[in-house]
Amino acid sequence: MAKHEHATAELFDHVWQRGTYSGFSHNTRGESSTPFLEAFLEQVKALAVKAPRVVELGAGSCDHAIRCAREGFSTTAVEFSSVAVAEARERVRHDAKLQLEVVQADLCAFTAGLAPDHLAGVYANSVFHFLTAEERRRQYRILRGALVKGGVLGISFKGHGDALERRGKVVERSAAGALVEGEDGIRRLFVSDVDQLAAEMRCEGYTISRAIHWSVPGYNIASESGVFAGLLATR
Numbered sequence: 001m002a003k004h005e006h007a008t009a010e011l012f013d014h015v016w017q018r019g020t021y022s023g024f025s026h027n028t029r030g031e032s033s034t035p036f037l038e039a040f041l042e043q044v045k046a047l048a049v050k051a052p053r054v055v056e057l058g059a060g061s062c063d064h065a066i067r068c069a070r071e072g073f074s075t076t077a078v079e080f081s082s083v084a085v086a087e088a089r090e091r092v093r094h095d096a097k098l099q100l101e102v103v104q105a106d107l108c109a110f111t112a113g114l115a116p117d118h119l120a121g122v123y124a125n126s127v128f129h130f131l132t133a134e135e136r137r138r139q140y141r142i143l144r145g146a147l148v149k150g151g152v153l154g155i156s157f158k159g160h161g162d163a164l165e166r167r168g169k170v171v172e173r174s175a176a177g178a179l180v181e182g183e184d185g186i187r188r189l190f191v192s193d194v195d196q197l198a199a200e201m202r203c204e205g206y207t208i209s210r211a212i213h214w215s216v217p218g219y220n221i222a223s224e225s226g227v228f229a230g231l232l233a234t235r
Helices: 003-018 035-046 063-070 082-092 107-112 133-146 163-167 194-203
Strands: 053-057 074-079 100-104 119-124 147-159 169-173 177-181 187-191 207-217 225-234
Touching (some): 035 063, 035 225, 053 107, 063 074, 107 133, 133 147, 133 194, 163 225, 194 207, 194 225
Parallel strands (some): 119 147, 147 187
Antiparallel strands (some): 169 177
């Protein structure tokens, strides 16, 4: 695991410990449904795989992982923060019908141990924006090997105009968008040109099926909107 990746994971854990934000997706209209999540679910179902297995990376409160499990997918939610994991496990503890495993692990350490050709889908909502281009491409290679033929990769990023972008400081500009350091010390890519990110996936052998843009009022900050750009791709 790279030093940069681990340091950022630690910062996200501090965010959970301090309750820095009033939301993430919890208690917003994006808690159980977004255009991106709905499109991901639709594409996984279209594979017609019996008992499809999916993984959500950086699952946070596990709202979307829970939704995947309720759709009948055998779901693994991966989250680094012990606080977030404890909260998620308590939420699902009394629902034995949910095929949902909540795993406390670093994202990159977890993906390194994935078995080949067994996942129908991999989903990461507003997570890969803290990775560098090189780190993203390394993850795409690893995840492609874990997906079945035609398997679905759903990756979303913070988008230009997001509440956290306006509150942070630009430290670098790339063709895809600005890299901004927030008040929480986390550096995030805020995407203004999603085609640049689609090109990274194509270089790793994926076919892009959809690009989706949406916003969620109150996502991180109660009075402001979270803005997102997502890509759905297939192996």
